[in-house]
Amino acid sequence: MNTDTKKEKGAFGKFVESFGLPRLLITAFLLLLLILAPIVGADLPTQITNIIARFSWNGVLVLAMVPMVHSGCGLNFGLPLGIISGLLGATMSIEFGFTGALSFVMAILIATPFALVLGALYGWLLNKIKGGEMMIATYVGFSSVSLMCMMWLVLPYKSPNMVWGMAGKGLRTTISLEGYYIDVLAKFLRIKIGNFEIPTGTLLFFALLAFLIWAFLHTKTGTAMTAVGSNPTFARAAGINVDKIRLLSVVMSTWLAAIGILVYEQGFGFIQLYMAPFYMALPAVSAILIGGASVNKASITNVIIGTILFQGIVTMTPTVMNNMVHMDMSEVIRIIASQGMILYALTRKTEGSK
């Protein structure tokens, strides 16, 4: 009776099915941009360097989606909460006077307890509203950002590198990391050939975290997490404490987001406060969706492919377009391209059956 579903396909068909047609089209578009770049006069090695750099900044933030997706809590629209923990770590590390590579290590260490506590509260909340996680997560993210907008002004930061020059209190919107941990990972084993550059250290750091997540998903608890996401009733019938596993996944996601923003900052060179975290969740969500993840299935491969594709399109489109029309519209095009990608990614969000 079900024989009609057993369709046999050629090798090409199988490849398209496993890789996914949308991803194939996006890859083709990215390749087209890469081919066009030298023709319209953009420097290809610089462009590729840009893509790799942006991948290295954003990789961990996208990776932060994975644990929550696995436990069935959906996409972590509450990413800003983790980012805020990271920002607290970053600013406090500077405030306490750490510099250089040590300031990065201390930022991670200080951010961790914040991420654990906030993550646990966030997880507790998500356990109360099963089924509507993504909606609530979005607003948790938004409201925490707004709360912190006030806190950045009120908290007693003193470091002259961070506070407003005139008032002597209240943190600035953008804080330069010069002298602190700018490029601290990227510098490590950096490969440089002409205009072409690979931030080896950042990539290795991402690889390390990705490996840890991959390894975690192969342990007993990791297996339970995937099962909870796949069918919570099954997991409960198998004696799993579903709420505990979900809480763990939220804490992990939040912590990864905190680390993710620190990695982002060391590459970007600045700490951005106030409304900046507001806009961090959607690109990460889109990247993992474009990478082929669904609301309750995501793999490390999805993270890597998705981040490369998303960041690739977002960096390449403005450059190529600018060079084609000879007019500086890069900001406009960047917004159109990135928001367009987000919109597209959200429309192809697939809810794995539960």
Add this chain to the structure above:
Amino acid sequence: MNEHRKKVQELRKFREGLADNPAAKDIARTFAKTLLELRNIKKDFFGNQVLTDINLTLGEGEVIGLVGENGAGKSTLMRILFGANMIRETGGYGGEVILEGKTVGFSSPFDAIEAGIGMVHQEFSLIPGFTTTENILLNREPTRRNVISEIFGERLDTLKRTEMDERAANAIEMMGVDIDRNMVISDMPVGHKQFTEIARELSKEQLKLLILDEPTAVLTEKEAEALLASIRGMAERGISIIFITHRLQEILAVCDRVVVMRDGYIVNEAKASETNVSEITKWMVGREVADGGAAPEVRINEDAPTILSIEKLWVDMPGETVRNVNLEVKKGEILGIGGLAGQGKLGIPNGIMGLYQAGGRVTFEGREIPLNNPRQCLDSGFSFVSEDRRGVGLLLDETLEWNVAFPAMQIQNRFLKNYLGGLIKWRDEKAIKEVTDKYIESLAIKCTSSRQKARELSGGNQQKVCLAKAFALNPRLLFVSEPTRGIDVGAKALVLNALKDFNRENGVTIVMISSELEELRQSCDRIAIVSGGKIAGILPASSSVEDLGALMLSQVI
């Protein structure tokens, strides 16, 4: 249930009588006039042959019963007949369909309807807010012109209500049943919905061939009887019928001929009056299947110690409320729990296993088991095969390996490799594959590999995976709830045998809950009947169906 069986048998006797009576020979006719002929029908889906050389003729007014296991090709064949789009989209079919002497090739179901073929599907396609009459004549209503429709076109014609009523009444009468023509569909019992569907087909004047795809699956026994009677009535009026069902008794009762399909072939055809259930079953599955009747070896050991005792159990399971159950399960037995739907038999295992809120006292091997805590039950050596296979029983999107090994891994720390003194518990893929392969082999699970997704298996094979999962826990007490629901005859026998073997060879006590009395009588040692949320009585499995049936109805609320 029993009563139903008797009625069906009576009907069958009546028909056999017709066949024997020379005067009635023309009723059990020879079908001189051929309505439909299928010649060498072939169909493949992308090289996967699903129908091979199907040859079939159908006389005018003949009723044929089409049987076969799930996946035998019945549905595909009917789709070809009905001109389903899906057939054309997948490359059409080979061979010829000849209707009334002319080769036909329907390009859509509308053409098929035009040519006089009607089909009643398993799922209803009715408008819930409309009455029976409106549904029967939907879009074919007799109409009258009026002022508005003169201006705006015929879509605004007035309906001729009286004529509609008459035509609906005629169609309903053709079935020989009585349903309310003015009742709204959403208020109807399922059976009446089914009749409305059939009446809609009958009301089409050109109807010559009616295809019924498992029409009795959703009906109560009374309704099924009425339907069977109406099938005969329709045949008398010269309509040919292809009747697809899993209930072989019904086929024997109403059909002139039985056609058995297996793996895309017609393996056998026989006059319904010259064959029997076990013969058909044998053709269907290509192997012997244990016939009905009580278990060949019912073992009742009065001295066996009590392994599980349930006192004053209540369970708040919607639709299956357990009120006050006291029950003792003896070590090593297979205890059946039967009862009508909604009387609470399903609530017992679900409550004990902690899936629904429950209260009372459950003692296992002398130790009290805390309720509402699935983990504690599993730790004590219970295991549960849920009746809700897809909802509770399986990780549909994961591999068979995960499905089989998951509970054992989580509860008993098996299939894990320990590193750093147990700090890291790594999944042992090799051990998982081994255990899965073992069960794939011993339970004959049909799959491409142990890494196939559970969703892709058929119902019967999914059920076997659920069993494998429970067996892999090495339980001391196994609850099995509705083990054969929704699976075909062949898989049914395999599942029941696997349970029996597991009990006999490993000495595992099994509590089996099932709505099918026959199945309980075949597999169990004792049968407890639940009625009104309480145990109405416990009888040996060798007791007669009548005695068990009487208990079922004793305390119904």
